[in-house]
Structures are given as C-alpha cells and as structure tokens.
Amino acid sequence: MSNAAAQQAEEQELVVDLIKADQVIDKYIDLPGNLMPVLQGVQDAYGYVPRIVADHVAERLNVYPSQIYGVLTFYAQFHLKPRGRFIIRVCVGTACHVQGAQRIKETFFNLLGIGHTETSADLRFTFEEVACLGACGMAPLAMVNDDTYGKMTVQKVDEIVAKYSALPLD
Amino acid sequence: MVNLTIDGKQVTAPKDATIYDAAKLNGIKIPILCHDKKLKPFGACRMCLVEVEQMKGRQIPACTTPVTEGMIIQTATPEIVKARELVLELLLLNHPLDCPVCDKAGDCDLQNLTYDYKVDSNRFTDLKFQHEIDYNNPLIERDMNRCVLCGKCVRICDEIVGYGALTFIDRGIETKIGCEFEDGLNCEFCGSCISVCPVGSLLARPFKHKARFWALTKHESVCGYCGTGCRLTLGVKDNKVLTTIYDENQGFHKGQLCVRGRFGYQFINSKKRLTTPLIKKNGRLIESTWDEALDLVAGRLNRGNSVAALAAPRLTNEELALFKKLLVENVGTKNFDHAAGYAHAALTEGFSRSFGATASSASILDIQKSDLLLVIKTDSYETHPVVGFEVNMAVKNKGVKLSIISDKRGKLSKLPHAQTLVHRPGSEVAVLNAIAWTLLDEKLVAGSASLIAGYADLEKSLSGFSAEAVAAQCGISAADIKKLASEYAAAEKALIIFPAGQAYSGHNADLATAAANLAFLTGKYDKEGCGVLCLSEKNNSQGAVDMGFFAQDGGLNGLQILDSCAEGTVKTLFIAGENPLTSYPNRSKVKAALEAVEFLIVSELFLTETAAMADVVLPVCSFAEKDGTFTSTDRRVQYFKQAIRKSVLIKTDYEVFSSLIARLGGVAPATPAVLFSEIADKTAGYQGMTHVSLLKEGAFAAAVTTPKFIVPQAAAPFTAETGKLSLVTGSALYHNGTLSQYGEGPMHVCPENYVELSRTDAALYKIAEGDLVTVSSSSGSLQLKAKITPRMPAGVVFSPYHFSDAPINTIWSGAPVTSVTVSK
Numbered sequence: 001m002s003n004a005a006a007q008q009a010e011e012q013e014l015v016v017d018l019i020k021a022d023q024v025i026d027k028y029i030d031l032p033g034n035l036m037p038v039l040q041g042v043q044d045a046y047g048y049v050p051r052i053v054a055d056h057v058a059e060r061l062n063v064y065p066s067q068i069y070g071v072l073t074f075y076a077q078f079h080l081k082p083r084g085r086f087i088i089r090v091c092v093g094t095a096c097h098v099q100g101a102q103r104i105k106e107t108f109f110n111l112l113g114i115g116h117t118e119t120s121a122d123l124r125f126t127f128e129e130v131a132c133l134g135a136c137g138m139a140p141l142a143m144v145n146d147d148t149y150g151k152m153t154v155q156k157v158d159e160i161v162a163k164y165s166a167l168p169l170d
Numbered sequence: 171m172v173n174l175t176i177d178g179k180q181v182t183a184p185k186d187a188t189i190y191d192a193a194k195l196n197g198i199k200i201p202i203l204c205h206d207k208k209l210k211p212f213g214a215c216r217m218c219l220v221e222v223e224q225m226k227g228r229q230i231p232a233c234t235t236p237v238t239e240g241m242i243i244q245t246a247t248p249e250i251v252k253a254r255e256l257v258l259e260l261l262l263l264n265h266p267l268d269c270p271v272c273d274k275a276g277d278c279d280l281q282n283l284t285y286d287y288k289v290d291s292n293r294f295t296d297l298k299f300q301h302e303i304d305y306n307n308p309l310i311e312r313d314m315n316r317c318v319l320c321g322k323c324v325r326i327c328d329e330i331v332g333y334g335a336l337t338f339i340d341r342g343i344e345t346k347i348g349c350e351f352e353d354g355l356n357c358e359f360c361g362s363c364i365s366v367c368p369v370g371s372l373l374a375r376p377f378k379h380k381a382r383f384w385a386l387t388k389h390e391s392v393c394g395y396c397g398t399g400c401r402l403t404l405g406v407k408d409n410k411v412l413t414t415i416y417d418e419n420q421g422f423h424k425g426q427l428c429v430r431g432r433f434g435y436q437f438i439n440s441k442k443r444l445t446t447p448l449i450k451k452n453g454r455l456i457e458s459t460w461d462e463a464l465d466l467v468a469g470r471l472n473r474g475n476s477v478a479a480l481a482a483p484r485l486t487n488e489e490l491a492l493f494k495k496l497l498v499e500n501v502g503t504k505n506f507d508h509a510a511g512y513a514h515a516a517l518t519e520g521f522s523r524s525f526g527a528t529a530s531s532a533s534i535l536d537i538q539k540s541d542l543l544l545v546i547k548t549d550s551y552e553t554h555p556v557v558g559f560e561v562n563m564a565v566k567n568k569g570v571k572l573s574i575i576s577d578k579r580g581k582l583s584k585l586p587h588a589q590t591l592v593h594r595p596g597s598e599v600a601v602l603n604a605i606a607w608t609l610l611d612e613k614l615v616a617g618s619a620s621l622i623a624g625y626a627d628l629e630k631s632l633s634g635f636s637a638e639a640v641a642a643q644c645g646i647s648a649a650d651i652k653k654l655a656s657e658y659a660a661a662e663k664a665l666i667i668f669p670a671g672q673a674y675s676g677h678n679a680d681l682a683t684a685a686a687n688l689a690f691l692t693g694k695y696d697k698e699g700c701g702v703l704c705l706s707e708k709n710n711s712q713g714a715v716d717m718g719f720f721a722q723d724g725g726l727n728g729l730q731i732l733d734s735c736a737e738g739t740v741k742t743l744f745i746a747g748e749n750p751l752t753s754y755p756n757r758s759k760v761k762a763a764l765e766a767v768e769f770l771i772v773s774e775l776f777l778t779e780t781a782a783m784a785d786v787v788l789p790v791c792s793f794a795e796k797d798g799t800f801t802s803t804d805r806r807v808q809y810f811k812q813a814i815r816k817s818v819l820i821k822t823d824y825e826v827f828s829s830l831i832a833r834l835g836g837v838a839p840a841t842p843a844v845l846f847s848e849i850a851d852k853t854a855g856y857q858g859m860t861h862v863s864l865l866k867e868g869a870f871a872a873a874v875t876t877p878k879f880i881v882p883q884a885a886a887p888f889t890a891e892t893g894k895l896s897l898v899t900g901s902a903l904y905h906n907g908t909l910s911q912y913g914e915g916p917m918h919v920c921p922e923n924y925v926e927l928s929r930t931d932a933a934l935y936k937i938a939e940g941d942l943v944t945v946s947s948s949s950g951s952l953q954l955k956a957k958i959t960p961r962m963p964a965g966v967v968f969s970p971y972h973f974s975d976a977p978i979n980t981i982w983s984g985a986p987v988t989s990v991t992v993s994k
Contacts, residue, residue, distance in 0.1 A: 051351055058350075059960065062584055064334025069350040073340045080351075 020045040021053045025060050035063060035071060039078060048079040084119045084126035086144050086164045088112075090152075093132035095139040104140050105129060107157040124169060174241040189232035189243055190218055200245050201254065201286065203279055203368050204320035205233040208424055209329055215320055216257045217283065220245045229253055251287070258289045261318050263296045265369070272316070274370030276383035280318060301346060306354025308918035309375055309433055310364060314346050317371040323347060323363035330426060331362050332562035332585060347371075358903060359919050360555065361432040365416035365425060376433060376915060377413040381405070388415055389813035392800050392868075394484060394793040395430040395906040397706040398423070398534065398556045399802025399868070402431060404794060404813045411438045411794055411814060421867070422535060422806075428555035429904050433915025437792065438814070440912050442776050444789035446819045455777075455787060460821065460829075463786050468833035470742045470769045471501050478505035478731040478740040482747030483514075483707070483714035484909065486798025487807070488842035489823040490710070490717040491849050493746060496827050500834040504725030505740065508714040509707065510754045511728030512984075513672045516704045517715050520682025524690075526876035527854070528715050531689070532665055532701030533804035533870065538564045540699035542571040542661035544654075546598055546668035546677070546685065548580025548590070548961075552903040553669040554705045554803070558582065561667075571661065573654055575601050577898055578968060579961040591654065592963050595898045596676055596888035596987040597644040598668075601651065602684035603884055604640035607632040608655035609691045615659075616693030624879030628687060631881040643887040659692050663699030671707030672753050672907075673899045673971040676986030680882035690877045706803040708907060709793075713801035716853055716871070729984075732760055735767035744771040746823055747790070749908045751780045752977045755984030756949065773826055776912055779974050789820040796822040798842050799864060801871065808868030809861045885986070894989040895931060895967050897947065899978050902970035911974060923969060923976035925954040927992065930964035932956070935992055945969070947981040947990045956992075967992060 024041035028034040038057055043049050049072055058065040072078040088108060092101045109115055112125050119126040133141050138150025142157075144164060149156060171182045176189075176198050183192030188211060193200050204215035213234035220232045223242035229250060232243075244250065261280065269275045304312035324336045324347060335357035339348045349355055364372045386405035393400045401421035405413040414432050418425045437443075447463035448455040471477055479497055481490060490508075497506050508514075522528045537543065537560040551558035558581065564570035565585045572588040574580075577595040582588060593601050609615050610629055619625060637655075641648040658664050666685045670677045685702045686695075694700040706712050714720065721727035726734055732750065734740040736759070743764070750760050764770060764783045772784040781787045793800075795816040801807045816822070821829075828838040839845035843861045850856045855871030863869065890896040904910065904920035911917060925945050927937065937943055941956045945967070954969060954976055962968060967990065971978045982988055 054350070064328070064337070065350040066334055066337035066348075069348075070337035070339060074338075 017046075018053065018056050021056050022060075025057065029060070035061060035068070039068070039071065043078060047083050048081055051080075082119060082123055084124050085169050086124060086167075087126045087128065088160075089128050089130045089133065089143040091131075091133045091139070091141040092129045093136070095136035096141055099139040101140045103154060104142060104152045104157060107154050108161070111157065111161050122169075124165065172237050172239045174237055174239070174243065176243045177245055183237050185237075187237050189220055189222075189235050189237055189241070192237050193232065193243075193245060198245060200232045201283055202233060203283065203318060204322060206322055206326070206366055206418070208418065209322065209325045209366075212321055212325065215318065217254055219250055219253050221247055221250060255287050255289055258284055258287055259292050259294060262289065262292060263294050264299050265318065266298050266315055271379075272370040273373050273378060273383070274367075278370060279368035304354050307356065307359070309359045309429075309915055310355055310361060311373045311375050311378065312355060313371050313373070314348070316369045317347055318369055319345060319347065320368055321347075322366040322368065323372055326362045326366050327357070329566065330559050330563060331358065331360055332559070332566070332581065333357050336363065358555070359429045359433065359915070360427065361429065362426060365427075365432075374413060374433070376436065377405075380412045381407045386412065386415070389794075389811070390420070391794060391810045391813055392709070392808045393427070393431040394709050395434060395910065396554050397708060397711050397803035398554045399709070399800065399804070399806050399808060400427055400431050400556050401808070402427070404435065406813055409814045411435050423556050423559070426556055426559055429919065430906055430910055430913065430916055431556075433918075434910050434913030436914040437775065437909060437912035438794045440776070442912060444774060444777060444781075444787065444820070445817060446789060448784075448787040450785045455782070455784075460819070463788060464826075464829050464833060467744075467771050467786055467788070468830055470771070471496075471744070471830060472834060473742060474502040475505065476739065476741040477501050477503045477744070478726060478734065478742070479503075479744040479746065480728055480731065480748045480750065481506065481508050481714065481719055482907075483508045483711040484709055484747055484793075484907075485714075485823050486710065486793075486796065486842065487713040487717055487801060487849060488798050488845045489827065490714050490719045491845060492824055492827040492831070492838060494717060494719050495838070496831050496834070496836075500831050500836045504723055505721070505731055505734075506719060506725065507721045507728040507731060508719050508748070509711065509728065510672050510750070511721060511730070512675055512678060514670055514706055514711055514715055514720070515679045516668070516670045516677055516682035517706065517712070518720050519679035521686065521702075521704065523679070523880045524683045524686035524878060525873070526878065527873040529712065529805050529855075529871075529873040530701065530703045530803065531695050531873060531875050532703040533806070534560055534703070534802075535804075536665050536699050536701065536703070537561055537667075538568055538570070540564065540570055540663045540665040542573065542658060542664040544658060544664060544666045544688075545572065545574045545582060546576070546602075546666065546681070547674070547900075548574055548576045548578060548582045549674070549900045550667055550669045550705055551581045553671060553707065553901045555903060557667075557705060561585070571657065573657065575654075577966060578963060583961070589654075591646045591650050593644040593646050594887060595896045595966055596885055597640075598676060599680050599684045599882050599884040600635065600640045600887065601644055601646070602681070602688060603632055603635035603882065604637045604651045605655045605658065606684070606687050606691060607635045608637050608652050609659055609688070611636070612652070612656065614656060615691050618693050619691045622690050622877050622879055624881070627881055628879040635884070658688065661694075663697065664692070664694045665700055666702045667705065669705040669707070669901070671901065673901055675755070675984050676885070680884065683880040684882040684884075686877070687879055687882070690879060695877065696875060703804065707901075709802075710800045712803055712805055713799070716801055716805075716856070717849070728754070732763035735763040738766065741768040742771070743767045743769070745780060745784075746773045747775075749778045749780045749974075751778070751783070752908050752974045752979065753971065755979050755982055757977055757979040758949070760979070773823055778908065788826055790826060791816050791820055791822045795820075796824070797861070798824070799846060799861070805855065805871045805873065806868045807856065807859055807864055807871055809864035888987040890965065890987075891989045894991050895927070895965055897945070897967050897969065897982065897988040897990040898986070899969055899971050899982055902972060905970065905972040908972055908974060911972060923954055923973040923978065924957045925992065926957045926959050926962055926968040928962040928964045928966070929958055929960060931962075931967070931992070932958040935994065937992070937994060941994055943992050943994055945981060945990050945992050947988050949983050950980040952976055952978070952980050
C-alpha cells in the first residue's frame with residue numbers, strides 16, 4: 001500500500017470512528033473553556049489527535065480550525081501523529097546525565113532505530129527524551145508507559161525492549 | 171477625564187484610555203509595531219515601552235496600560251530609547267534585510283522605526299528564518315521570514331473579519347503564524363491581514379513588483395461594487411490603478427475592505443475594456459466614430475413611448491438623473507428602470523408604504539449601537555461583507571445579540587451565541603408575520619403601536635399566522651418563533667437587516683413591510699440602534715431609487731420593458747451598464763426580448779453578452795475615470811473624484827447623455843456638479859449638499875418617516891415537487907452583480923459557478939465535492955460544480971447568479987425558490 005493510500009485508508013476508517021470524538025465532545029459541550037478537556041479527551045480516545053478529529057472538534061465546538069491547531073502545537077502534551085503502544089521515556093536531566101543517560105539513550109536508539117519523538121513503523125514504540133522525571137535518586141532513569149525503571153544499565157535496556165516486544169499490541 | 175503628566179506636559183485623557191491613547195491624543199508620539207487602534211490591546215512588541223514614576227521607573231507597555239489619575243510618564247528617556255533599540259536589534263536579527271525587493275519598503279513600520287532609531291548595526295548574530303513562502307493562493311503572499319509576530323493578522327481575522335484563518339503555531343523561538351496543519355491560506359481573501367501587517371510578511375500578489383510604494387499617487391474614491399459605500403484609496407502610477415492602499419482613518423469602516431474592494435479593481439485597467447464605439451453592420455459589430463454612433467442613437471431615441479431604458483445602479487447619481495432627464499424631457503418616455511425592477515421593490519414599494527420614504531430607516535452605524543440584530547438571511551454577509559464585519563464586531567465586542575432567520579446557515583450563524591432559525595426557503599414573510607402575531611398575542615406590543623395607522627387591519631390579517639401554524643409550514647418550532655419574538659420585544663434597541671438585489675426576488679415589498687411592522691409594533695424605529703436596514707445590492711442602488719430612476723406613473727418596469735420588447739411595443743431599448751442576459755431572471759425570455767427589439771443600444775465598459783447583441787455599443791468610463799456621487803445603502807451620499815484619465819475614445823455616461831440631449835435639441839447641465847446642485851434642491855434629504863461639502867466623508871441624506879402598518883402578502887409555503895430539491899439563488903461572497911467577473915481578484919478565487927448542497931443530499935445522490943452535476947428545472951438545465959457544505963439544510967441547494975459562463979437564469983425564472991433535480 002502506498003503512503004497516500006495508507007493515509008486514505010486510515011482516514012476512511014476514522015470517518016466511522018468519529019463516534020468516539022462525539023462522545024468526548026458531548027460530555028464537555030456545555031462547559032465554558034471546553035477546548036482543552038475535549039482535545040485531551042480525544043487524544044486519550046485515539047492515542048493522538050488526527051486531523052479529521054481536530055476538524056470535527058472545530059466544527060462542533062465552533063472554534064476556528066486554526067485556533068485548534070495553535071493549541072495543539074503550543075502544548076507538548078498533544079500529538080498529531082500516531083503514537084506507539086509503549087512510550088519509552090529516558091531521562092536526560094542532570095542527575096541521569098552524569099550517571100550515563102547518553103549511553104542508555106543510544107542503546108535504545110540502536111535497538112529500536114527510532115530517535116526522539118519518533119515512533120516505530122509497527123506502532124509498538126515511541127521514544128522520547130525528557131528533561132527530568134523527578135526521581136533523581138534512581139538515576140539513570142527510564143519509563144515505559146507508567147512503569148518506572150531505575151538504575152538503568154545497557155543490559156536492562158535489552159531486557160526492557162525484549163519484554164515489551166513480546167507483549168501483545170492490543 | 172483623568173489628569174496626568176506626559177514628558178513634563180500636563181494633559182488630560184478619557185478614563186478608558188491607555189497611556190498610548192493619551193499620548194496620541196495630546197500630540198506625543200510613542201512608537202508602536204503590534205498595536206492597532208481597531209484591535210484589542212495586545213502588547214507583543216515592546217516598542218511602546220514608557221516609564222511611569224508611580225511604577226518605580228519600571229518600563230511598561232503604553233499600549234496596554236490604562237491611565238490613572240496623576241500618572242507621571244516619561245516616553246523617551248535614554249533608558250527607554252536603549253530598550254527600543256534593543257527590541258529592534260532583536261527583531262532585525264531574524265528579519266531579512268531584503269528591503270530592495272520587498273513591496274512593503276516605504277510603507278514598512280519596521281523599516282521606519284529602524285530608521286527613526288538609527289539601528290545601523292547589531293550586537294547579536296543568528297541565522298535568518300528559513301520558512302517556506304506560501305504562494306499557494308493567487309492573492310496573498312505569506313513570507314513568514316519577514317514576520318515580527320505582532321499578531322495583528324491573527325487578531326484582525328478574528329476580531330473584525332471573524333474568519334480566523336491564521337493563528338500562532340508552536341511556541342517559543344519556533345513560533346510562527348500559519349493556518350491549521352500548516353496548510354496554505356484558503357480564506358475569504360479580504361486582505362485585512364495585508365492591510366495591518368507592519369512588515370512585508372503579507373503582501374498583495376497582484377501588486378507584487380508592480381511599483382514602489384513611493385511612486386504611487388493616492389486617490390480617494392468610493393468602492394464601485396456593493397451598496398455598503400466603503401471608501402477606497404486607489405494607488406495609481408502611469409495612469410493605471412495598480413492597487414488599493416489601506417488608510418485606517420478612511421470611512422466608517424476605518425479602511426476595512428472585502429475581497430471585491432481590495433482585489434477587484436483590475437477591471438478598471440482591463441485589456442478587455444471597450445475602446446471605441448461599435449455599430450452593427452451586416453450582423454457584425456464594427457468600430458465606428460462617436461459622431462456616427464451618437465447620430466444613429468439620437469435618431470432612434472426620438473420616438474416617445476416606444477423607447478425604453480434600463481440603467482445599472484452603478485452609474486452616478488448625476489448620470490442617472492441626466493439619463494432620466496433625457497428620457498422624460500427629450501425622448502418623452504416613462505419606460506425606464508434599474509436592476510430588473512423588482513430588486514429594490516423593498517425600498518420603492520415596501521418602505522415607501524410602511525415608512526413613507528423610499529429609504530432604510532437605519533444606518534450601518536446603528537449596527538454597533540444596537541442590542542439585538544435580527545438578520546434575515548445569512549447572505550447579508552456575502553452581499554455586504556463589510557457590513558458583516560460590523561455585525562461581527564457588534565456581537566464580539568459590544569455583546570449585541572444576533573438572531574438570524576434564514577433558509578440556510580452561514581458565516582453569521584457561527585458568531586458567538588448567534589441563533590439561527592433555518593426555515594423552509596421562501597417563507598421569510600410568514601415567519602416575520604408569525605413574530606408579529608406573537609407580539610400581539612403575548613401583549614408584547616408597545617403602547618404607541620395602536621396609534622399607528624393600519625393597526626386594526628394588521629391585527630385582523632395576522633390571525634392566520636399563529637406561531638404554531640407558521641412553524642408547521644416553515645419547518646421551525648413555534649417555541650423558537652415565540653422566543654425570538656419575546657427577545658426582540660425585550661431588547662431595548664433592535665435592528666432588522668436584510669439584503670436585497672436581483673438574486674433575492676423573495677426580498678420584496680412584502681418582506682420590507684413585514685419587517686417594518688415588527689419595528690412599529692415594538693416601537694423600535696426612528697431611534698439609535700433601531701429600525702430596518704435594507705442592504706441594497708449595487709454601489710448606487712439607493713441613488714437610483716433617490717433619483718427616481720424606476721418605473722413610476724404608469725411607466726413600464728424592468729421586466730415589463732423586456733416583455734414589451736418581445737411584443738414589439740418597445741422598439742428601441744437603451745441599456746446603460748446592465749447585463750440582463752446574465753443577471754435578469756429567465757435567460758431565454760431575456761434573449762428573445764433583446765433579439766426582438768428593433769434597436770438595441772448598450773453603453774458599457776466591456777463587450778458583455780448583452781452588449782454583443784446590441785446595434786450600437788458605446789464605450790463608457792468606470793468610477794475611477796469620472797467624478798460624481800454614489801449613495802450608499804444607508805443613504806450616505808459620497809462624492810468621488812476622477813483618479814485616472816480616461817482613454818481618448820471613451821466617454822463618461824454623463825457625456826453620452828449630454829451629447830444625446832443636445833442632439834435632441836435640449837440643453838444639459840454643463841457639469842455633474844451643476845446638475846448635482848439641481849438634484850440637491852429637489853431630492854428629499856439631499857438639501858444643502860454640494861460636491862465640495864461631500865468631499866471628505868460624504869453626508870447622510872435623512873429620511874423623514876411616517877409609519878403605517880401595511881398588511882404583507884405572505885407567499886404560500888414552497889414545497890419542492892416530489893423527488894426534487896429547492897434551489898435558492900443569491901450572491902457569492904467574492905462577487906457583486908456581473909461586473910466582478912472582470913476583476914481579476916474575485917475571479918482568481920471564485921472563477922466559476924457552482925451549486926452548494928448539503929451532506930445529506932450529496933450522500934443521497936452520490937455526489938462528491940467538485941463533481942460536475944446537472945441541475946435541471948422546468949426551464950432548462952445547467953452543468954455546475956458541486957460544493958458540499960455543512961451549512962445547507964437537506965433538500966435545499968444554492969447557486970449564485972453572477973456568472974456569464976454558467977448563468978443560473980437558464981434554470982431560474984425569477985421565483986424565490988425553484989424546484990430542481992440534481993444528478994451526476
């Protein structure tokens with residue numbers, strides 16, 4: 001399937017799927033200042049904010065599509081591209097840095113072939129460097145979704161990748 | 171008023187003024203880059219930093235800080251100058267210094283400030299921006315490399331235009347201005363963003379590299395498209411109108427323009443302009459001389475009642491008055507009309523019966539002073555975009571309530587808290603009557619109403635228009651009608667607005683009287699922010715009415731004239747600037763009439779399809795090549811002067827009519843100014859006006875009103891034939907009449923006719939966006955591109971009427987609603 005065809009197929013699928021967006025919008029429609037909770041809600045529902053959903057939110061909330069895009073790009077919490085099932089966050093803050101975060105980061109990169117904010121083709125992993133996860137005593141630190149891994153080593157990276165590669169995607 | 175000290179000078183300023191306003195008011199200049207008096211204070215650029223003693227000498231922005239009593243302000247201490255220089259240095263760090271090729275040079279705030287503050291070096295180094303320039307649309311170039319992030323474009327598009335095309339994308343050092351998902355700009359193309367851009371980030375592409383700003387001479391004029399009466403500044407070089415120049419102090423609209431006004435000027439210097447008179451010989455139009463042409467025309471005009479005339483309400487008041495003089499005094503006919511006769515019946519018949527005056531009882535200035543706007547048809551935005559800006563500002567800035575009665579939704583429906591009652595097409599009058607009935611039924615009527623003539627008759631006649639009965643017929647709920655009625659009654663001030671024009675045949679005398687009845691019942695007329703405003707279609711529609719250039723005293727009206735041409739009783743037809751073949755209903759009938767008439771004279775700028783059928787074609791001037799007055803829809807009479815010399819072989823309509831009067835043995839007033847003094851003497855409300863007195867802002871011709879209740883005739887509810895859709899026609903935002911087809915700007919963004927339909931109908935008939943579909947009515951069929959929009963209700967389709975290539979009058983015979991089929 002060509003890229004364009006894949007994208008089209010994805011959008012076709014989403015046409016049906018706007019129901020999820022509508023459920024979120026219905027919940028907040030009468031709330032003043034509802035744009036943020038709606039965008040957060042649709043991102044939870046889809047894993048990211050697809051354009052077609054952003055346009056739908058614009059139409060239903062009567063907000064300019066441009067304004068929605070402005071909000072989506074202002075906050076780091078919003079994602080405009082599909083994200084992996086497992087979000088790997090490696091801390092590169094000061095404490096982790098002096099404890100060798102660079103090597104941890106590079107090892108993930110070598111194993112997964114994805115860099116900062118990138119997502120693997122099978123949508124399994126998304127990799128992110130973060131400035132501080134707030135647990136400097138455990139440096140160097142990594143997180144996969146909500147699981148925390150302290151005192152990271154290169155070998156632990158192998159184990160983590162192997163563990164999450166074996167888990168089902170759904 | 172508060173007292174304060176600025177730079178050692180004791181001054182006073184209004185309580186709600188900012189430091190910047192106070193300084194400006196007292197002749198003290200504080201530099202600004204992101205501030206615009208039309209927009210809300212923003213405080214982004216830090217150029218206007220000042221020191222306030224009470225704030226411990228901190229540097230604070232003058233444009234966002236309100237004045238307080240006793241403030242002591244310094245605007246130009248060495249520290250402040252240093253701070254401003256720093257701001258400029260930082261801006262110039264990323265801004266490319268490509269002024270030699272930038273069209274903004276000479277009119278650029280950043281350039282001027284850099285010059286004023288002598289910033290000739292930079293202590294910092296950084297890379298210039300590397301943004302891709304947006305060339306995706308033909309009218310507005312967006313070069314974000316030059317952007318200083320003042321946000322004026324973002325704000326004007328929201329605060330005044332209400333479109334919201336632009337936004338701040340990303341944040342911090344990455345911030346830039348753009349559209350959703352980094353798309354190219356695809357908006358209304360009014361160019362308001364260009365007008366306020368302080369640098370060369372947003373530029374008019376049609377003007378790109380046409381002339382340096384300082385090489386242009388500026389000529390104040392009045393826009394020649396719709397009836398809003400916006401003032402224009404034309405930028406002229408080498409006797410050509412090359413652009414329109416923004417002037418924030420111009421007119422009630424403060425220099426705001428729509429796409430037609432800003433980008434539609436190219437027709438003035440179009441290569442398609444007629445340059446010499448043409449005479450039909452052996453079936454072909456052959457170039458001729460003025461003498462031959464005028465002799466021939468004069469010879470055919472000397473025939474009394476068998477002569478008829480149609481004039482475009484784009485001619486000046488003086489030309490229309492002189493044309494009328496020629497027809498009445500020298501030709502001896504009463505058969506003359508403008509705009510198909512019915513287009514302004516709301517004024518000539520409706521308002522004249524209800525108000526006793528052929529004019530609206532409110533002005534555009536009332537919009538922002540009202541408490542509630544009742545707009546009939548969302549098309550009011552498309553027909554008069556700058557009036558739409560006023561509505562937007564009223565709703566957003568002044569909290570004015572907006573209620574819309576319309577056969578479709580539209581841009582106005584999207585304004586905050588706007589409520590739109592979408593009714594079945596063609597039932598406007600019934601809905602207004604139901605509101606009137608509710609006012610009576612719920613005793614919401616003002617005490618003074620029963621004293622107005624016709625009250626008892628109206629009360630009796632409305633018995634069939636209960637909210638419930640009308641709601642059932644019109645597809646809206648009785649509760650909504652009642653709610654609207656009580657809101658209208660409860661508002662201290664309320665204004666009713668509706669558009670009129672050749673495409674709005676349903677907006678007739680009955681609609682005008684039905685609207686007037688509401689104003690009378692609640693006492694909302696003859697007061698600020700109240701009344702009924704009819705938005706007349708062309709730049710001088712109201713003028714044509716004021717000059718009496720319409721069928722009166724037994725004269726034939728526009729459509730009757732065409733019928734009489736077909737029957738043979740009218741033998742000579744003089745058409746001045748109208749293009750009935752495209753703009754009048756029922757094309758085959760118009761064509762037959764124009765073919766049947768013995769002698770057809772057309773004076774025009776272009777060889778339109780109507781002119782091509784003529785026996786004599788007379789090339790005449792555009793508004794930029796002549797002097798005269800136009801009267802706007804709210805009766806502001808404005809004088810404009812010639813901006814460019816006309817080419818040798820064309821004449822103004824005034825000169826044409828003068829020559830013909832002379833040939834018929836009469837005497838015409840020597841100049842438009844002389845004739846205008848006659849007009850001023852005998853036209854109600856024009857007394858005392860002269861060209862000179864109208865020079866700056868024009869003047870309102872007051873209308874004296876005598877209210878009277880008139881019983882409006884509501885058309886029976888329209889139901890499309892089974893399996894068919896209801897076609898309504900109207901105006902497209904980018905166009906006005908058929909003239910805008912010769913303006914390159916409008917044609918760049920809206921080049922062809924289309925049919926707009928709902929998603930439901932698109933799905934039902936399996937039609938996709940852009941499909942070529944066949945739209946057929948009982949009178950013909952037409953191939954149009956499909957446009958699928960959420961604003962159309964199911965069962966209703968819309969198509970505008972401006973286009974000669976796919977004229978809607980092939981399938982539209984003038985009825986407000988037409989049954990059509992749509993198929994692929």
